[in-house]
Amino acid sequence: MLENFSFRTIVEYLPLFGQGLVTTVWLSAISFVGALLVGIALCAMNLQRGWLFRAPAKAYIDAVRATPLLAQLYFLYFGLPRLGFVLPELVVGILALSLNSGAYIAEIIRAGILSIPRGQVEASVASGMTYTQRMRLVVLPQAFKVTIPPLLGQAIVLVKDSALLSLISVAELTRAGQLLASDRFMPAEGFLTIAAFYLLLYYGLKALAGLSGRWLGTAGART
Amino acid sequence: MMWQQFVSLAGSYPLALRGLGMTVVLSLISLVLGTLLGFGLGILRTGGSRLLSSVIGAWVDLIRGTPFLVQIFLIFFILPEFGIELDAFTAGVIALTNLAACFICEIVAAGIRSVPSGQVEAALASGLSRWQRMRQVVLPQAMRIVLPPLVGQYVLLIKDSSVVSAIGLTDLTRVGWLVVQRVPNGLLVFFLVGVGYFIVCYPLIMLARRLERRMGAAHGEVQL
Numbered sequence: 001m002l003e004n005f006s007f008r009t010i011v012e013y014l015p016l017f018g019q020g021l022v023t024t025v026w027l028s029a030i031s032f033v034g035a036l037l038v039g040i041a042l043c044a045m046n047l048q049r050g051w052l053f054r055a056p057a058k059a060y061i062d063a064v065r066a067t068p069l070l071a072q073l074y075f076l077y078f079g080l081p082r083l084g085f086v087l088p089e090l091v092v093g094i095l096a097l098s099l100n101s102g103a104y105i106a107e108i109i110r111a112g113i114l115s116i117p118r119g120q121v122e123a124s125v126a127s128g129m130t131y132t133q134r135m136r137l138v139v140l141p142q143a144f145k146v147t148i149p150p151l152l153g154q155a156i157v158l159v160k161d162s163a164l165l166s167l168i169s170v171a172e173l174t175r176a177g178q179l180l181a182s183d184r185f186m187p188a189e190g191f192l193t194i195a196a197f198y199l200l201l202y203y204g205l206k207a208l209a210g211l212s213g214r215w216l217g218t219a220g221a222r223t
Numbered sequence: 224m225m226w227q228q229f230v231s232l233a234g235s236y237p238l239a240l241r242g243l244g245m246t247v248v249l250s251l252i253s254l255v256l257g258t259l260l261g262f263g264l265g266i267l268r269t270g271g272s273r274l275l276s277s278v279i280g281a282w283v284d285l286i287r288g289t290p291f292l293v294q295i296f297l298i299f300f301i302l303p304e305f306g307i308e309l310d311a312f313t314a315g316v317i318a319l320t321n322l323a324a325c326f327i328c329e330i331v332a333a334g335i336r337s338v339p340s341g342q343v344e345a346a347l348a349s350g351l352s353r354w355q356r357m358r359q360v361v362l363p364q365a366m367r368i369v370l371p372p373l374v375g376q377y378v379l380l381i382k383d384s385s386v387v388s389a390i391g392l393t394d395l396t397r398v399g400w401l402v403v404q405r406v407p408n409g410l411l412v413f414f415l416v417g418v419g420y421f422i423v424c425y426p427l428i429m430l431a432r433r434l435e436r437r438m439g440a441a442h443g444e445v446q447l
Contacts, residue, residue, distance in 0.1 A: 066378070066424040067417040068385035071396050075417065078409020163290030167389055174293060187300035195289045195297065202288030 010189050013180050020176030021197050027090065027172060028159045031097035035158065036151075038102025043109040057106070064103035070164055072096055077168050093165035101158050108154060112147035113139060145216045152209040159201050173197055231406045232415075235398075242398030243419050249312065249394060250381045250423075253319035257380065258373075260320060261327025266357060268332045279328065286325040291386050294318050299390045315387035323380050330372045334365030367438045374431040378424050385420075395419050 010017075045057035064072070073096040080087060087095075116139050124134045166174035173194050180190035268279045286294065299314040309317070338361050346360040388397035399416035403409050 062425065062428070063417070063421065066428055067420045068382035068396065070385045070388070071399065071413055071416050071420060074396070074399060074403070075409065075413035078403050079413060080409075082408060082410050160290040163292045164386070166292070174290065177293070177296070181296070181300060187296065188304060191293055191296045191300065195293050198290060198293065199285065199288045202284075206288075 006186065006189055009180070009184060009186055010193050013176070013189075013193075016176045016179065017173070017193060017197065020171065020173035020194070023171060024159065024162055024173040025201070027094055027165070027170070028097070028155070028162050031094045031101065031162070032155055032158055034094065034098030035101035035105050035154075038098055039105025039109055042102060042106035043113070046106060046110060047113065061103045061106055064100055069096070069100050069161055070167070072100055073164055073168065089165070089168045089170045093162070093168060093170045097158060097162060097165075100161070101154055104154055104157075105151065108147055108150045109143070111150075112143035115146050116142050148212050148216055149209050152205055152212060156202060156205045156209075159205070160198065163198075228406050228408055228411075232402070232411070235402050235406075238398050238402070239395070239415070239419070242393055242395040243423075245393055246381070246384055246395040246419075247423065249315055249319065249387065249392070250377075250384045253316050253323055253384070254377055254380055256316070256320040257323025258327060260324035262331050264324055264328035265331025265335065268328055269335045283325045283328055286322060291318070291322060291383050292389060294322065295386060295390055311387065311390045311392040314390060315384070315392055318387070319380060319384060322383065323376065326376050326379070327373065330369055330376065331365070334367075334369035335361055337368045338364045371431050371435040371438055374427055374434060378427045378431065381424055381427075382420065 042057045042061060045053040046061070048054050073093070076092050076096050076099075077089070080092060120138055120142070121134065124138045129137065162172060163174040165172055166178060169175065177190035177194035180193075181187040264279055268276050270276070295314065295318045298318050299309060299311065302309055302314075342360055342364065343356065346356040351359065384394060385396040388394050388400065391397070393401075395416055399412050403412045406412060
């Protein structure tokens with residue numbers, strides 16, 4: 001049983017957990033921005049008519065979705081030095097998270113754009129709008145509303161996925177738990193504490209997703 | 224140099240096959256157990272008892288709110304403190320089954336809620352028992368909503384099984400990690416690992432897409 005559970009050790013290690021938490025938050029934030037950029041680029045390629053841009057985008061999205069993030073992370077971690085790029089673990093991790101989440105975000109944005117009824121597009125064509133005007137004034141503002149909740153869902157996934165970076169020794173939250181587990185042989189204290197911190201982030205983002213749904217009126221948009 | 228690497232890689236293909244086999248077996252066992260448990264939990268979640276429903280909901284939130292890696296560490300390193308010694312495989316099966324059950328529970332619950340209440344009332348009026356109602360009226364209609372995300376969930380499960388390599392189980396990802404220590408060509412080794420996962424996952428992704436299209440069409444017909 002856990003009769004030796006030591007809150008004192010947790011308090012002692014609290015600065016380490018705090019640092020880990022902060023690192024997890026900012027590296028997830030950077031990765032999310034990176035993923036948005038990757039996702040927008042992929043989606044733009046995927047919506048082209050010609051296969052020249054579409055085929056590589058589709059292949060990339062399928063390849064990412066059909067393989068585990070951990071294998072992708074190791075691919076970059078062990079593979080980049082081979083190509084002459086010796087980067088810090090943290091950078092490799094952010095790169096892996098951005099490239100991975102980007103594929104999912106591309107699909108989320110695409111679904112948002114395709115959710116706009118055809119009639120709207122036809123009406124704007126009939127009003128003599130150019131492609132750019134149509135996208136900027138009609139399609140994207142509406143698609144934006146639809147994509148925010150699933151994007152926040154992807155942000156939750158990304159924060160949880162960032163735990164895998166501990167396996168290439170990035171000093172984030174899970175790594176802090178591992179250190180406590182291995183230094184003091186206290187896995188219960190280490191891993192239960194970080195689980196609590198992750199839950200904090202999860203409930204925070206979940207509440208944000210709920211609020212954004214209400215602000216944007218996505219819940220009532222169908223009726 | 225290059226040639227030596229190829230020879231060395233070719234030499235480790237039995238290891239790679241064993242790793243792929245481990246990934247498939249681990250995923251398959253967890254998939255079957257997780258589906259059964261997930262359907263059970265999903266039915267209980269919508270079954271009327273508010274207490275039971277919120278207990279299940281809270282558990283699902285705990286599992287959805289924490290990284291899978293942390294869950295594996297908790298199971299592998301903390302259960303022994305309660306006198307339950309686990310090997311990596313059993314710990315992996317428990318962790319994956321639990322994860323799958325939680326996600327499938329929510330998928331099934333959403334499917335059941337999507338069945339119009341008139342259907343349940345009609346079944347009640349026809350004198351069907353609770354079990355008959357579920358099995359003959361509600362679940363067959365719910366399956367339309369459940370099936371596409373269920374298959375998608377299986378893909379996630381197979382991919383998540385790679386995380387079990389962190390506690391030393393020799394699955395496909397772990398094999399890649401072992402081989403790359405001897406053959407220092409990370410690009411090639413993990414490209415091949417990726418191909419292994421792709422072969423298993425991609426057909427399922429295609430299946431999920433097809434189901435989505437077909438079920439969507441079927442649903443449209445009913446609504447017309």
